[in-house]
Amino acid sequence: MNGRRIDHTAIVVADLDEALPRYRRLFGIEPGLRQAVPDQGVEIAFLPIGDTQLELVQPTSEDSGVARFLARRGEGLHHIAVEVEDIAAELDRLDAAGIPLIDRQPRRGVHGRIAFVRPEALGGVLLELVEGSPASPPA
Amino acid sequence: MNGRRIDHTAIVVADLDEALPRYRRLFGIEPGLRQAVPDQGVEIAFLPIGDTQLELVQPTSEDSGVARFLARRGEGLHHIAVEVEDIAAELDRLDAAGIPLIDRQPRRGVHGRIAFVRPEALGGVLLELVEGSPASPPA
Structure with missing residues (x-):
């Protein structure tokens, strides 16, 4: 993994409408993109x-994985996403190295192609790969 | 909070000697500073x-908080740390805004002055403030 940049750190919240003002008050920054992702059963907002x-x-x-996480562990840190240049090549490299993958092939995320690595690969930390830099914070 | 930069995302591991090669293999980067922090009952390494x-x-x-976290939840994401310019002023601002703080006064961290905000302030996410930029990744 080139690992040049952490694209995002994901936090599960019960209610975006309740959470966003809290983050705005603490961090003093306005949220960027907010979007429903129906096929994953979630709604997301970026800060x-x-x-x-x-x-x-x-x-x-x-029945989403995030709903199960929330029910089991409550709100909190959920995963980290690292940017890679060529996600297909990266998945091939990791697979060849015996790293357990959730997605052997990239799938479409909100900003581009993504794939998840099993938490067992990283001591319980769910890792997402994100291709390219379109997910960079808006200027 | 100025919130210009996430200084670090912290991950609890059972054994650094076992975890570091795993991270090196996945991220292809060499660890930076590794240091024991006896007063907090932990040893840390930065990537x-x-x-x-x-x-x-x-x-x-x-009897460290991190040991209790590990026993209760296992390895995984632990907290995020945001860089601020003036940590004392920031703590005053948060305190005046009714944000629940673990540290009302900054204490000394590995790289400079730090303080923790109670997880209740951020929906279960433990937040650390880090003053200044000496904690930036080594060039």
Whole structure:
């Protein structure tokens, strides 16, 4: 992994409408993109900070993985996403190295192609790969 | 909070000697500073990535908060640290705004003055403030 940049750190929240003013008050920054992602059963909002972002994730479907995380562990840190240049090549490299992958092939995320690495690869930390830099904080 | 930069995202690990090669293999980067912090009952190592860092934290004392976290939740994401310019002024601002603080006064961290904000302030996410930029990834 080139690992040049952490694209975002994701935080599960129960209610974006309740969480966003709290983050605005603490960080003094305005949220960027907010968007429903129906196929993942979530709604997300990005808070740009430095060369990375916080991603707040609210479950919108009870059978989503995020809803199960919220029910089991409560609100909190959920995953980190690292930017890579060529996600398909990166997945091939990791797979060849025996790293356990959730996605062997990239899938479409909000900003571009993404893939998840199993938490077992990183001591319980769910890792997302994000291709390219379109997910950079808006200027 | 000026919130210009995430100084680090901290991850609790059971064993740094076991975790560091795993991170090196996944991220392809060499760890920066590694240091024991006896008064907090932990040993830490930083992995610079972009304008931020991952901080791996291993408990070295059974009565540390990190040891309790590890026993209760296992390895995983622990807290995020945001850089601020003037930590004393920032704590005053947050305190006046009714934000619950662990540290009303800054204390000395590995790189400079730090303070923690109670997780209740941020929906279960433990937040650290770090003053200045000496904690920036080594060039």
